Amino acid sequence: MLPVDPTATQNQTSFYxxxxxxxxxxxxxxxxxxxxxxIDSHGEIxxxxxxxxxxxxxxxxxxxxxxxxxDDAEPLVLGSExxxxxxxLVVELTNPDMMRDGKLRLAKDTVYLSRFFFIxxxxxxxxxxxxxxxxxxxxxxxxxxxxxxxxDLFEVRGLQRKARGSRREPVHHDSDVTLAYLxxxxxxRCTRLHFQPRPAALEGHLARFEVxxxxxxxxxxxxxxxxxxxxxxxDWPFLANIxxxxxxxxxxxxxxxxxxxxxxxxxxxxxxxSADLYMxxxxxxQGPYPYAGIPWYSTTFGRDGILTAIxxxxxxxxxxxxxxxxxxxxxxxxxxxxxxxxxxxILHEMRGGEMAALGEIPFSLYYGxxxxxxxxxxLAGLYFERTGDARLMRQLWPSLRAxxxxxxxxxxxxxxxxxxYHRASESGxxxxxxxxxxxxxxxxxxxLAEGPIALVEVQAYVYGAKRALAKxxxxxxxxxxxxxxETEAELLRExxxxxxxxxxxxxxxxxxxxDKRPCRVISSNAGxxxxxxxxxxxxxxxxxxxxxxxxxxxxxxxxxxxxxEARFNPMSYHNGxxxxxxxxxxxxxxxxxxxxxxxLRIVDALFDAACWMDLQRLPELYCGFRRRGxxxxxLYPVACAPQAWAAAAPFALLQACLGMxxxxxxxxxxxVEPYLPxxxxxxxxxxxxxxxxxxDVEIHGKGRDVSFxxxxxxxxxxxxxxx
Numbered sequence: 148m149l150p151v152d153p154t155a156t157q158n159q160t161s162f163y164x165x166x167x168x169x170x171x172x173x174x175x176x177x178x179x180x181x182x183x184x185x186i187d188s189h190g191e192i193x194x195x196x197x198x199x200x201x202x203x204x205x206x207x208x209x210x211x212x213x214x215x216x217x218d219d220a221e222p223l224v225l226g227s228e229x230x231x232x233x234x235x236l237v238v239e240l241t242n243p244d245m246m247r248d249g250k251l252r253l254a255k256d257t258v259y260l261s262r263f264f265f266i267x268x269x270x271x272x273x274x275x276x277x278x279x280x281x282x283x284x285x286x287x288x289x290x291x292x293x294x295x296x297x298x299d300l301f302e303v304r305g306l307q308r309k310a311r312g313s314r315r316e317p318v319h320h321d322s323d324v325t326l327a328y329l330x331x332x333x334x335x336r337c338t339r340l341h342f343q344p345r346p347a348a349l350e351g352h353l354a355r356f357e358v359x360x361x362x363x364x365x366x367x368x369x370x371x372x373x374x375x376x377x378x379x380x381x382d383w384p385f386l387a388n389i390x391x392x393x394x395x396x397x398x399x400x401x402x403x404x405x406x407x408x409x410x411x412x413x414x415x416x417x418x419x420x421s422a423d424l425y426m427x428x429x430x431x432x433q434g435p436y437p438y439a440g441i442p443w444y445s446t447t448f449g450r451d452g453i454l455t456a457i458x459x460x461x462x463x464x465x466x467x468x469x470x471x472x473x474x475x476x477x478x479x480x481x482x483x484x485x486x487x488x489x490x491x492x493i494l495h496e497m498r499g500g501e502m503a504a505l506g507e508i509p510f511s512l513y514y515g516x517x518x519x520x521x522x523x524x525x526l527a528g529l530y531f532e533r534t535g536d537a538r539l540m541r542q543l544w545p546s547l548r549a550x551x552x553x554x555x556x557x558x559x560x561x562x563x564x565x566x567x568y569h570r571a572s573e574s575g576x577x578x579x580x581x582x583x584x585x586x587x588x589x590x591x592x593x594x595l596a597e598g599p600i601a602l603v604e605v606q607a608y609v610y611g612a613k614r615a616l617a618k619x620x621x622x623x624x625x626x627x628x629x630x631x632x633e634t635e636a637e638l639l640r641e642x643x644x645x646x647x648x649x650x651x652x653x654x655x656x657x658x659x660x661x662d663k664r665p666c667r668v669i670s671s672n673a674g675x676x677x678x679x680x681x682x683x684x685x686x687x688x689x690x691x692x693x694x695x696x697x698x699x700x701x702x703x704x705x706x707x708x709x710x711x712e713a714r715f716n717p718m719s720y721h722n723g724x725x726x727x728x729x730x731x732x733x734x735x736x737x738x739x740x741x742x743x744x745x746x747l748r749i750v751d752a753l754f755d756a757a758c759w760m761d762l763q764r765l766p767e768l769y770c771g772f773r774r775r776g777x778x779x780x781x782l783y784p785v786a787c788a789p790q791a792w793a794a795a796a797p798f799a800l801l802q803a804c805l806g807m808x809x810x811x812x813x814x815x816x817x818x819v820e821p822y823l824p825x826x827x828x829x830x831x832x833x834x835x836x837x838x839x840x841x842x843d844v845e846i847h848g849k850g851r852d853v854s855f856x857x858x859x860x861x862x863x864x865x866x867x868x869x870x
Contacts, residue, residue, distance in 0.1 A: 172187040172188045172189060172195045172198075173187065173188045173761070174186065174187055174188070174198050174200070175187070175188060175227065175229055175236050176229075176441040176442065176788070176789065177229070177233070177235070177236055177264065177265065177266050177426075178233075178266065178426050178427065178438070178441055178445060179265075179266040179267055179268075179392060179426070180266075180268065180269065180429055180430065181204060181205050181269070181429065181445075181499075182202070182203065182204045182266050182269050182270075182271075182374055183202075183203050183266070183441050183442065183445050184201070184202045184203070184264070184266060184271055185198065185199050185200050185201060185203075185441070185442050186200065186213075186236065186264065187200065188224065188227045188238070189221075189222075189224045189227070189238065189240075190215065190224075190227065190236070190238030190240070190262045190264070191213060191214045191215070192210060192211065192212055192213040192214070193211050193212035193213070193214070193294070194212075194214050199303045199304070199442045199443075201298075201303065202271050202338075202372055202374065203300060203442070203445070204269060204374035204375065205374075205499035205500065206299060206300045206446070206498055206499035206500025206501075206502075206503060207297055207298070207299060207300070207336055207499075207500050207501065208295070208296060208297065208298045208299075208300070208303055209295055209297065209336070209338040209372070209374040209375075210271070210293065210294075210295050210338055210372055211294050211295055211296040211298065212292060212293055212294035212295075212352070213291070213292070213293050213372075214291070214292045214293075215240075215260075215262070215275070215289065215290070215291055216289070216290045216292070217242050217243075217245070217258070217260075217287050217288070217289060217290075218245055218287045218288050219288075219290065220242075220243050220245060221243070222240035222241060222242060222243070222260060223240060223241050223242070223243050223255065223256075224238070224239070224240055225239040225240060225241055226238075226239050227239065229762060231418060231419075231422060232393070232396050232397075232400075232422050233396070233422040233423060233425075233426040234265055234389070234392050234393050234396055235263055235264060235265040235389070235392075236263070236264045236265070237261065237262070237263050238261075238262040238263075238264075239259070239260070239261050239262075240259075240260040240261075240262065241255065241256050241257070241258060241259055241260065242255060242256070242257055242258045242260075242287075243255050245287070253281075253285060253287070254281075256280075257279065257280060257281040257285065258277060258278070258279055258280070258281070258285060258287070258360075259277070259278045259280055260275060260276070260277050260278075261275070261276045261278075262274070262275050262276075263276075265388075265389055265392055266392070267388045267389070267391055267392040268388075268391075269373060269374045269375055270371055270372060270373040270374065270388075271371065271372040272369070272370075272371050272385050272388055272389070273369065273370040273371075273372075274367055274368075274369055274385050275289075275367065275368045275369075275370070276365065276366075276367045277289075277358060277360065277365065277366050277367070277368070278360075278363075278364075278365045279360035279361070279362060279363060279364045279365075280363075281362060282362050283362060284359065284360065284361050284362065284364075285358075285359070285360050286357070286358065286359045286360075287358055288355055288356070288357060288358070289355070289356040289357075289358050289368065290353055290354070290355050290356075291342070291353060291354045291355075291370065292352060292353045293324075293326075293340060293352055293353070293354075293372075294326070294352050295326040295328070295338045296314075297312075297314065297328035297330075297336050297338075299500045299501050299502040299503075300442075300443070300498075300500055301500075301502050301507075301508055302502070303442075304443060306502075306508075308502070308507065310331060311331070312328055312329050312330040312331050312332075312501070313328070313329050314326075314327070314328050315327035315328065315329070317351060317352065319349050319350065321345060321349075322341055322342045322343060322344075322345045322346065322349070323339060323340065323341050323342075324339070324340050324349060324354075325337055325338070325339050325340075326338045326339075326340075330501040330504075331501060331505055332501050332504040332505050334501070334504065336375070336501075337375065338372060338373065338374060339372075339373045340354075340370065340371070340372050340373075341369075341370070341371040341373070342354050342356075342368070342369070342370055343368070343369040343370075344356070344368070356368060369385050371385075396425060396426075399425045399428060399435070400421060400425050402463045402465050403421065403462045403463045403834075404462065404832050404833055404834040404835045404836070405831075405832070405833040405834055406421075406801070406830065406831070406832055407830070407831040407833075408827055408828075408829070408830055409827065409828035409829035409830070409831075409847070410826050410827055410828055412758045412763070413754055413758070413826060413827060415758075415763045416754060416757040416758065416763045416765075416797060417797055417801075418763075419762055419763045419764050420764075420765070420794045420795070420796075420797045420798065423764060423789035423791075423794035424437065424455070424459060424791065424794040424795055424798075426789065427439075427440070427441075427445075427789060427791045427794065428466060428469075431447070431469065431473050432473075432476075433469055433472035433473035433475075433476050434465070434468055434469025434470075434472050434473065435465060435466055435469040436452055436466075436469050436470055436473050437451070437452050437455040437456070437466060437470070437791040437795070438791065439451035439452070439787075439790065439791050439792075440767060440787035440788075440789060440790035440791060440793075441787060441788070441789060441790075442787065443787055444787060444790075446496070446497060446498060446499070447473065447477070447494065447496070447497045448495065448496050449474055449493050449494040449495050449496070449516055449519035449522075449523070450495065450516050450518055450519045450522060450581060451791055451792055452470045452473075452474070452791070453470055453474070453519065453522040453523060453525075453526050454522065454581075454728060454732070454792045454795075455470075455728075455791040455792045455794075455795045456470040456471075456526055456530075457522075457525070457526055457529060457732075457799075458728065458731055458732075458792060458795035458796060458798055458799035459795040459798050459799075460526075460529055460530065460533050461533065461798070461802050461807050461809070462798045464530060464533050464534050464536075467526055467529075467530040467533075468530065468536075468539060470526065471523070471526060471527055471530060471539070471543060472539075472543075474493050474494055474519075474523055475543050475546035477493075477494045477497065477512065478491065478492070478493055478494070478546050478549060478550070479491065479492040479493075479494075479514050483514075484571035484572050485506075485509055485571075485572050485574065485575075486509060486511075486512060486513050486514055486515075487509075487513065487514045487515035487570060487571050487572065487575045487576075487579075488512075488513075488514040489514070489553060489557040490549065490552070490553065490557075491520065491549035491550050491551075491552050491553030491554075491556075491557075492514045492519075492520055492550075492553050492557075492558075493514070493516070493519040493520040493522075493523040493550060494512065494513070494514055494516075494519065495513050495514055495515050495516035495519055495576075495579075496510045496513045496515075496516075497510065497511065497512050497513070498510040498511055498513075509572070509574045509575060513575075515568075515570060515575045515576045515579050516579050516580075517558070517566060517567070517568035517579045517580055517602065517605055518579075518580055518581060518602070518604065518605050518608055520550045520553055520554060520558065521550075521554060521566065521605060521608035521609045521611075521612045522608050522612075523550055524547060524550050524551065524554075524612035524613075524615070524616055525608055525611050525612040525615055525679070527540065527543060527547055527612075527615070527616065527619065528611075528612060528614070528615020528616050528618065528619055529615060531615075531618065531619050531622070532615065532618070532809065532811075533809050533811070534811060535811030535812060535838070537622055537623065540619050540622070540623060541623060544623065547616065547619075551613075551616070551632075554566055554609055554612075555635075560599065561599070563601075563642075563663070564638065564639060564642045565601040565605075565606055565639075565642070565643075565646070565659065566601065566605050566606065566609055567598070567599035567600055567601045567659075568580070568598065568599060568600055568602075569598040569599040569600070569661075570598075578600075580600075580602045580604065580605065580672075581604075581729075582672070582707065582721040583721075584719075584720045584721045586714060586719075586721075586722065587720075587721040587722065588600055588602070588657060588658050588666060589657075589666060589668065589713065589714050590660070590664070590666050590667065590668070591666075591667045591668055591712070591713065592713055593713030593714050596658060596660040596661075596666050597660055597661050597662075598660070598661050599661050600658050600659070600660060600661065601658055601659040602657070602658045602672065603647055603655045603656060603657055603658060603670075603672045603673055603675070603676055604672045604673075604675035604676065604678075604679070606639065606643050606647070606676075606679075606681065607643075607675050607676040607677075607678065607679030607680070607681040607682075608675070608679050609639060609679075610636050610639050610640055610643070610679050610680065610681040611678070611679035611680055611681070613632040613633070613635055613636040613639070614632070614633065614636045614680065616632055617629040617630075617632040617633045617636070620632060639681070640681050643676075643681055644683065644686070646659060646663070646665070647659070647665065647676075648686060649665060649667050652667060652669055652693070653689045653690070653692065653693045654669055654673045654689065654690045654693045654694075655672075655673040655676055655682070655686075655690065656668075656673075657670045657672050657673070658672075668708065668709070668712045668713075668714075669693060669698065669699060669708070669709035669712060670707060670708050670709070670712075671694065671699070671705050671706065671707050671708075671726075671729050671730075671733065673690050673693075673694070674690060674691075674694050674705065674729075674732070674733030674736055674737075675732055675733070675736065676690065676736070677690060677691070677733070677736025677737060677739060677740055678732050678733070678735050678736035678739065679736075680739060682740075684740060687736075687740040687742070688740070688742065691737055691740075691742050691745045692745075693709075694733065695745055695748055696709075697710075698710045698711050700748070700752075701717075701725060701752075701771050701772065701773050701774055702752060702773060702774025703725055703752050703753075703755070703756045703769070703771075703774050703780045704725040704726075704727070704730045704749060704752045704753055704756065705725065705729065705730050705733055705749065706723050706724065706725055706771040707719075707721050707722060707723060707724055707725070707726060707729065707771070708721070708722040708723045710723070710771075717770050717771035717772045717781075718770050718771075718781075718783070720768070720783075723771040724768045724769065724770055724771050724783060725756075725768060725769055725770070725771050725780070726767070726768045726793075727753055727756075727765040727766075727768075727792075727793040727796040728790075728792035728793055728795070728796050730749050730752070730753055730796070731749075731753070731792075731795075731796035731797075731799035731800055731803075732799070733749060734746045734749045734750060734799065734800055734803040735799055735802065735803050737749070737803065738802075738803035738804075738806060741820070743804075743806075743820060743822040743851070744822070746803050746804070746822075747804070747822055747824055747850075749800070750800045750803070750804055750824050751824050751825075751826070752774075753765065753796065753797070753800060754797070754800070754824070754826070756769065756779070756780045757797070759779030759780060760779075760780075760788075761788075764788055764789060764794075765788075765790075765793040765794065765796060765797070766782070766783070766786040766787065766788035766789075766790060766793060767783070767786040767787040767788065767790040767793055768783050768786050768793075769781060769782050769783050769786065770782065770783055801830070804821065804822050804823060804824065804827075805818050805821045805830070805846065806818055806819035806820050806821050806822075806869070807819075809837050810837075811837060811838050813864070813865075814837050814838035814839065814840045814862065814863060814864030814865070815837065815864055815865050815866070815867055816835060816837050816842060816844075816864070816865075816866045816867070817866075817867050817869050818844075818846070818855065818866065818867070818868050818869065819869040820851065820869065820870060821846055821851075821853055821855070821868070822850055822851055822853075823846065823847075823848055823849050823850065823853055824849070825849045825850070827849070828847065828849070829845065829846065829847035829848070830845070830846050830847075831843075831844070831845045831858075832844045832845075833859070835866075837864050838862070838864055839862045839863070839864070840860065840861065840862030840863060840864025840865075841859075841860075841861045841862060842857060842859065842860055842861075842864065842865075842866050843857065843858045843859030843860070844856070844857055844858070844866050845858050855868040
């Protein structure tokens with residue numbers, strides 16, 4: 148995902164996210180399906196400076212203004228909060244002192260307003276409840292102001308267009324108003340607002356209500372904002388739809404076990420992470436898919452979806468099932484240089500909206516990712532290990548074979564045994580690993596690496612994928628394929644150690660450039676070599692020690708680039724910042740090599756950071772400044788929150804701590820040398836599925852001094868403690 152740097156070339160900055168300045172009010176996000184909302188803490192859209200406010204649907208902003216006035220005065224905010232399950236937003240308001248002819252007509256804090264927002268089936272619903280707490284009757288005018296600019300999401304991000312379509316005049320009818328726009332792609336996009344009760348006046352871009360309340364009196368007003376077609380009359384009711392939204396959330400979350408941490412603040416982090424993960428999971432024709440993040444990435448991203456599914460695999464394998472099926476359905480089948488597509492390649496990103504339809508951005512279906520394809524294969528192997536679902540593996544086998552063919556063919560164009568990337572079109576991304584900003588891959592002197600570039604983590608993903616798929620092939624009766632994959636993996640491991648290891652650094656090079664020169668810088672990417680299992684045990688320990696040294700480890704996590712490197716900047720997107728998902732994958736790698744005390748430092752750091760964050764929510768990234776006493780981590784100004792792979796990171800950290808692995812044939816869950824962070828005190832997991840068995844497990848203590856108990860079991864399986 149691409150940040151913005153004004154010093155980069157025009158091609159690189161075309162799709163960059165401009166950080167103009169902080170909004171004057173915090174933003175709140177809601178999402179359901181393909182619709183999301185960014186609204187400020189006062190419950191308004193498009194009123195305060197900064198921020199991508201609006202209601203967005205399928206890549207287009209369907210509402211750019213929504214505000215509420217009392218007698219043309221702005222209400223005073225009492226507070227706002229997202230509900231625990233992420234279903235709704237509550238904003239509490241009161242009236243200011245209201246004057247007329249120099250006299251106080253209505254004292255402040257007399258009228259209480261509670262606005263509740265939620266999204267269901269492409270429609271934003273709001274209920275504004277009003278209560279007169281005064282001893283006298285009150286009368287005032289309540290005014291909604293609204294507008295829709297139908298800006299493409301990339302316009303909201305700051306991209307300038309040479310021409311736009313035409314906006315229609317508002318069409319009013321009784322309690323409804325329709326706003327519409329005819330795009331240059333000949334598609335008409337519309338927004339329909341419905342008010343209840345019927346407004347006293349509905350004209351232009353405002354709706355007025357005359358409110359009269361006796362002492363202690365109450366009333367409610369309802370607004371619905373539909374993105375696209377007018378809902379049927381039965382679809383308007385507020386209470387029926389909030390029940391539907393909450394029921395859908397509960398049903399999705401019921402797939403996962405219930406997790407309780409014996410520490411209230413840590414438990415809140417887990418609860419928020421779960422709520423974020425399931426809010427971002429979107430029902431697609433192929434199954435649940437975690438959209439990458441709000442606001443910029445609320446769509447299907449290959450790499451993000453796969454890594455989120457890996458982090459949450461022990462928790463909810465259905466997410467991995469949906470990711471695998473959707474990416475297989477979108478797998479490239481023919482060359483297309485403009486989309487960086489080649490047969491067998493797995494999607495990087497897909498976009499809706501006018502600009503994608505017109506080709507003004509190359510991301511309608513875009514394949515410019517070097518790691519999505521090996522990660523797709525790795526996820527398939529890990530999913531089979533977790534579930535034993537041979538039926539899905541048979542279904543996906545043609546897609547898996549095609550992905551393997553890309554890795555061994557176009558993915559290794561020069562035939563040196565490593566997978567490299569080089570964009571096929573100037574409109575594509577110059578860097579195509581997870582660190583895809585223009586300056587993310589450099590040499591020790593700071594010079595940018597020239598392609599084709601072979602990233603360290605990509606080779607580890609390929610190694611892990613071939614080892615994991617060998618087991619799948621064997622289960623499907625493809626013994627020759629299994630043996631070939633094992634042999635290829637071992638040859639890759641040998642080549643990798645020779646080409647990437649930097650003895651003087653004690654870690655692996657970030658990448659090899661087009662001349663096969665190693666990028667000899669200390670980066671977090673090397674930690675992913677442990678995730679894939681390609682590193683030798685001795686070198687794995689050395690990598691861990693380097694990543695936990697003072698140059699790489701800030702106290703809040705492992706930095707993307709070590710302090711002292713030429714391009715280190717703790718405020719950068721990829722050259723010194725801290726990404727929760729990056730740290731979670733490194734922790735899984737540490738656990739793979741039995742480095743439990745090392746991984747606990749990462750676990751402690753990330754959960755501590757989350758406790759400082761708004762809503763106890765880990766964002767996409769935060770700055771890499773050194774941890775200081777009595778101060779939290781420094782936030783990154785345009786980080787997405789929630790972000791799927793950040794939301795799933797705490798679950799990967801729990802798996803790493805507990806050493807969880809699954810044997811589906813015997814229906815066993817193994818807890819190998821579980822370590823508990825001191826602050827955890829205990830973990831309870833209820834409803835952990837393995838095969839046909841459902842288990843309840845409790846682990847208490849700290850460090851390696853823990854007690855373990857199976858407190859509930861339904862089915863023939865077992866949970867086993869391995870010391």
